[in-house]
Amino acid sequence: MKNGVPMRDKVGIDFEGNPEAVKxxxxxxRHFRYNSPRQDNDLEISVVNELGREIHREFVHRD
Incomplete structure (x- = not known):
């Protein structure tokens, strides 16, 4: 997020499959959870496939 607007990685990373992307x-x-100076409970990372469909969502500061 930047100024309340979701940001996407425009370059992206290609993975062998969904399990590798989710990992x-x-x-x-985990990196953001332990290395970020602020704790935003709404911060999340989502994984989308080549069709743009979300296949996984991980909240940074939630279990």
Whole structure:
């Protein structure tokens, strides 16, 4: 988010499959959880497939 507007990674990363993309999402969430100076309970990372459909959503500061 920037100024309340969701931001997308315009470059993106290609993965072998959905499990690898979800694993990377969880790693990123863990990184932000422990290295971010602010705790935004609404911060989330979503994974979309090549069709633009969301396949996974990970909240950074929620269990």
């Amino acid at each position: 990377r999402c969880k790693e990123l969430a």
